[in-house]
Amino acid sequence: MKFTLDKQEKHSVFKLEEENLNSLIAPNLKSEFVFLRNEGVQNLIFDLTDVKYVDSSGLSAILTANRLWKDYGSFILTGGHHPSVKKLIEISRLETILNIIPTPTESIDYLMMLDIEKTLREE
Numbered sequence: 001m002k003f004t005l006d007k008q009e010k011h012s013v014f015k016l017e018e019e020n021l022n023s024l025i026a027p028n029l030k031s032e033f034v035f036l037r038n039e040g041v042q043n044l045i046f047d048l049t050d051v052k053y054v055d056s057s058g059l060s061a062i063l064t065a066n067r068l069w070k071d072y073g074s075f076i077l078t079g080g081h082h083p084s085v086k087k088l089i090e091i092s093r094l095e096t097i098l099n100i101i102p103t104p105t106e107s108i109d110y111l112m113m114l115d116i117e118k119t120l121r122e123e
Contacts, residue, residue, distance in 0.1 A: 001028045005036075011111050012036065013104055015047035015079075021058030029058075033065040042073035045107045049079030054088050066098055074099060074114065076107045 002017040014036070018025055036044060046065060048054075054062075062077060069075035076099045080089055089095060101107040 001025050001032075003032070007041070010115060011043040011045060011074075011108065012041045013045045013047055013108075015049065015104075017050050019050065019052045021048070021051050021054045021061070023055060023057035026057035026061040029061040030064050033061070033068055037068045037072065043076075043111050044069055044074070045076045045078055045104060045111075047079045047104050048077065048085060049081070049104075051080070051085055052082045053084050059088065059092060059094075062094075062098070074111060076101055076110065078102065078104050078107045 004015045004017060006013040014032070021029070044065065046062065066075045078101050080086060080100070089100065094100065101110055
């Protein structure tokens with residue numbers, strides 16, 4: 001499985017550099033998600049910009065990540081622009097479950113906004 005991981009202080013961007021997120025990749029991806037969560041990554045942005053196809057195993061990996069970060073921080077799905085990926089998101093109604101933001105840059109901005117809101121509420 002090819003990917004890049006950009007770790008920052010308050011978030012990490014995990015960019016999958018594969019065209020297919022399928023049953024061959026999903027188990028390793030789930031393991032990476034568990035590792036990152038156990039490592040203390042509080043906010044994860046999962047970038048699907050290079051992905052052109054996602055099957056049910058890939059969908060399961062995405063939902064696993066969402067569960068891992070549900071009560072811990074934020075999990076954001078971004079870059080799912082390919083028509084088949086967009087169709088899967090629509091059919092499975094993921095937009096009702098996941099934070100889906102169009103671009104990685106907008107995802108980072110969103111996390112910064114959440115952090116500012118949290119700080120203001122604490123004051």
